[in-house]
Amino acid sequence: MDKIKILHIIKSLGRGGAEVLLPETLKLHNQSQFEFHYIYFLPWKNQMVEAIEKTGGKVTCLKASNNLSLLGKSSDVINYCRKYKIDLIHCHLPWSGFLGRIVAKRTNIPVIYTEHNIQEHYHIATKTLNKFSFNFQALALGVSEDATQSIINNIKPKIPVRTVLNGVNTDFFIKNHNERVKIRHKHNIPDDACVIGNIAVFREQKAIPVWLKAFKKINKKHPEVYGLLVGAGPKEDEVKALVKEYNLSDKIILPGLQTDTLAYFSAIDIFMMSSAFEGLPIALLEAMSMECAVVSTKAGGVVEVVENEISGLLCEVGNYGCLAAKASELIEDPEKRKDYQIAARKRVVNNFSLKRMVDELEDIYNSFVKK
Known part of the structure; x- marks a missing residue:
């Protein structure tokens, strides 16, 4: 045939x-x-x-x-x-x-x-x-x-x-401890530090300036936390300028565009997404499959994936104060963070x-x- x-x-x-x-x-x-x-x-x-x-x-x-x-x-x-x-x-x-x-x-x-x-x-x-x-x-x-x-x-x-x-391919996107250690060592992130990350194309839709405002508030309360912002795109110069303006150059790592996202997801504890609008974001599904706890805006299809206060924490679009507060909850309570990490993977395995x-x-x- x-x-x-x-x-x-x-x-x-x-x-x-x-x-x-x-x-x-x-x-x-x-x-x-x-x-x-x-x-x-x-x-x-x-x-x-x-x-x-x-x-x-x-x-x-x-x-x-x-x-x-x-x-x-x-x-x-x-x-x-x-x-x-x-x-x-x-x-x-x-x-x-x-x-x-x-x-x-x-x-x-x-x-x-x-x-x-x-x-x-x-x-x-x-x-x-x-x-x-x-x-x-x-x-x-x-x-x-x-x-x-x-x-x-x-x-x-x-x-x-x-x-x-x-x-998402949940058989492939599984957290890898060896890759986690390798990425953290590569970027001089302590093994026990909490890492807040995002993997995205730096364009208007992803609202990275909102992400940076949230991280600035988080950093003021939790200076021990690191940011891992992976990607590139038309807003890249603006992102780099804001990192410098907010005096976060020693806390936010910008490794650029990466094809081996599994390694970077492995290094992230909390996946924080600040999008203004979405269809149904692949990076979110991958992050959840990789057992990243999710803090996100309620952008489009995000609310069809993340059940608020069950498989992640949600905020209104543009509300960087809420993103910072929800992320801080998970930084301060490692057991709660672990519960959300497990719930995130369970959600995508069962439904996506x-x-x-x-x-x-x-x-x-x-x-x-x-x-």
């Missing part, structure tokens, strides 16, 4: 939540039934390429310098689909979605689209194009109930919309496994293509 050929289209293969999911889901997909292809457009954002290729995916970069030039690649994508006899296209994030819909209109290849954010926070141009083109595809998937409801409320599509919750997500996706793929 011929394999079903799936083409994923995504703007970049840097280290964002949507991008990280591609190699992770590929590890669990049935590659005797499916063949997976990947097209991306920003050659300088390629951190996930090696992981995808190592796992059996076929990756192609069609270089584009901006969103409009990305849309201009439709003929190249169509030629690729014809050459490799692609059966189904799966697009991620808006501009790849727009491109996929153009391809669908010209080839009749079914396109499904995964929405990783909520419509309210997109630029007006993105919202307009979404409303105009959304019904050109066969199916839309939201990564959280919040993302799905945002599509329904704002776009009112005629096509089906359903939720496929993001998942990657295997469940992959099974749902394969059922969807099979429903569109019969071979």
Whole structure:
């Protein structure tokens, strides 16, 4: 029997939540039934390429310098689909979605689209194009109930919309004591120090300045605590300037973009997230799987994952004082911190496994293509 050929289209293969999911889901997909292809457009954002290729995916970069030039690649994508006899296209994030819909209109290849954010926070141009083109595809998937409801409320599509919750590979994301010690020694963090961390792309959505304001308050009360802020992005210079302005250079470590996040999660005791909005953040699921106690804002799909005062502690968006107070509770009570660490992992193991997500996706793929 011929394999079903799936083409994923995504703007970049840097280290964002949507991008990280591609190699992770590929590890669990049935590659005797499916063949997976990947097209991306920003050659300088390629951190996930090696992981995808190592796992059996076929990756192609069609270089584009901006969103409009990305849309201009439709003929190249169509030629690729014809050459490799692609059966189904799966697009991620808006501009790849727009491109996929153009391809669908010209080839009749079914396109499904995964929405990783909520419509309210997109630029007006993105919202307009979404409303105009959304019904050109066969199916839309939201990564959280919040993302799905945002599509329904704002776009009112005629096509089906359903939720496929993001998942995490809980067999892989397990705290590793040796890696914990190695990272702490590398960055001169005492073995017994409490570490508050975050792993994120430094962009507006993640509200890292709010994170830093919270840590500043924590540091005033608990100067023995360290911060581990892993990532890079457009707000990187602002983040570095604020660390210096707040006199936290000796307490907050900025190791930059890292591909081995398992090691860094292992070094973190409390995962503090300050996002202004989210779909369903992969880093949060990974942190919980790694037994990090969670203190987070109630951003989008976060509230679908973290049960307040059961599997983590939640604050209103922007409330850095609350983030600092909740983190301080866990710093001051190691037993409570341990309880939340155990509860966090239990929550994702029972409800957000990657295997469940992959099974749902394969059922969807099979429903569109019969071979």
